[in-house]
Amino acid sequence: MNQTSQQYDSIIAKCKELYAKKLHDYGTAWRILRLPSLTDQIFIKAQRIRTLQQNAVQKVEEGEIAEFIGIINYSVMALIQMDLGVADQPDLTPVEAVSMFEKHIEITKNLMLNKNHDYGEAWRDMRVSSLTDLILQKLLRVKQIENNAGKTLVSEGIDANYQDMINYAVFALIHLQFDQN
Numbered sequence: 001m002n003q004t005s006q007q008y009d010s011i012i013a014k015c016k017e018l019y020a021k022k023l024h025d026y027g028t029a030w031r032i033l034r035l036p037s038l039t040d041q042i043f044i045k046a047q048r049i050r051t052l053q054q055n056a057v058q059k060v061e062e063g064e065i066a067e068f069i070g071i072i073n074y075s076v077m078a079l080i081q082m083d084l085g086v087a088d089q090p091d092l093t094p095v096e097a098v099s100m101f102e103k104h105i106e107i108t109k110n111l112m113l114n115k116n117h118d119y120g121e122a123w124r125d126m127r128v129s130s131l132t133d134l135i136l137q138k139l140l141r142v143k144q145i146e147n148n149a150g151k152t153l154v155s156e157g158i159d160a161n162y163q164d165m166i167n168y169a170v171f172a173l174i175h176l177q178f179d180q181n
Contacts, residue, residue, distance in 0.1 A: 004116060004174075005109075011173045012105055015072045019101055022073075023094040030077050031087040035158070036146050038078040039139060042165065045070045046135045053129050064128070065176055071135060071169040075162040079104040082159055105166075112167045123171045131172040138165050 045067045052064055080100045092100070116123075123131070138161045145158050
């Protein structure tokens with residue numbers, strides 16, 4: 001599990017670096033997005049990954065890795081929106097936005113470590129395509145919860161689904177960047 005923790009941190013460092021660079025370029029314009037808009041943005045990225053995995057021809061150069069990073073970063077933005085609510089105007093400094101990114105990643109990584117302990121790193125034997133499908137399934141669940149005005153009877157909430165999507169995307173990136181399968 002120590003290797004997983006180190007690989008997780010390496011992946012997140014790349015995601016955070018891109019997140020910070022985009023904060024420089026665009027500020028926190030994403031603060032105006034409602035949760036369903038962020039969910040749809042993540043859905044677009046996950047659907048593109050699935051299409052790339054199924055099609056022999058790719059017409060846009062950006063590949064799976066960039067899309068998985070996008071899933072992670074948009075999921076963190078969604079968790080931040082859940083904490084702060086939607087803003088009418090960008091209202092966070094880049095330093096505040098990075099701090100909130102770090103907060104949510106720490107919580108999400110701890111969840112991963114606990115689940116990883118209980119599941120015995122089963123994800124290591126999974127295919128990237130299966131992780132993609134699980135992300136899409138989580139997205140469909142989130143959309144249903146959003147359509148139910150956030151109410152669930154027995155299921156975990158939207159935040160847990162975003163956290164799972166982050167962790168599945170990190171696992172996929174570990175496979176793509178560290179494994180030689």
